[in-house]
Amino acid sequence: MLANLEMVKALLDGAERVVVLTGSGVSAESGIPTFREADGLWRQFRAEELARPDAFAEDPELVWEFYNWRRELVANSEPNDAHLALADLECVVPEFLLITQNVDGLHSLAGSRNLLEMHGSLWELQCTMCSWRNEDRTMLSGVPTCPACGALLRPGVVWFGEALPPGVLNQAIRAIAEADVFLSVGTSAMVQPAASFAQLAREQGAVTVEINLEPTPNSGLVDFALHGKAGTILPRLTGALCA
């Protein structure tokens, strides 16, 4: 592990183009439950049961209760050492893109700028009927309605089975195609299309690195698999680079 850490650090030191993909594991040390681990349950529900259009159509109150709980949890959380290390890395790499599956906004709070939030944001509200869409960081209760047309509002996040925002996938694929180094951090690599990014990066010539608490389906195909907490490993990779 130590030798691998040193090699990855050296790689990042010389890299011109770096793409990072993050998942919910990067926010775990901020106290935000991940999607598929045991602490991901809210009441008796798995996040996957509620983060879907059919769940919202059936019971918008329940789905909003879940999102209002998550908004409050995130509002009371702070970026951790993993988020901060990635913001630092951006400062020293000439071309850097951070692609996140997270909707919590903690990367931008940590200072990341070139950021692609591929699953949207908890802090966006969008109308289910008209084109109204807005950022709203206030704490909500119940089901909010559209100020323009009165229809139900929904969280501005991508739910299971929904398409990614236009252009997002192309932007990710273009950056991956040019990357020297691709880092995957805190994601179980179970949800497409992000789960295939490591393989795509490898095929396009990038050196690929996984940083995750436990092995994932991608661990065997990446060049370096570093297993442990992102908040411990990432600062060890980026610390001296940014000093």
Ligand code: OAD
């Ligand atoms: P998962 O819950 O599937 O995976 C989180 C991963 O983070 C697991 O493999 C954990 O081992 C790892 N992990 C936990 N704590 C960690 C730590 N401190 N440091 C490093 N790794 C840690 O979540 P995602 O992979 O993010 O999509 O899930 C991907 C997408 O599936 C989500 O964006 C969401 C979802 O259901 C939608 O809602 C559309």
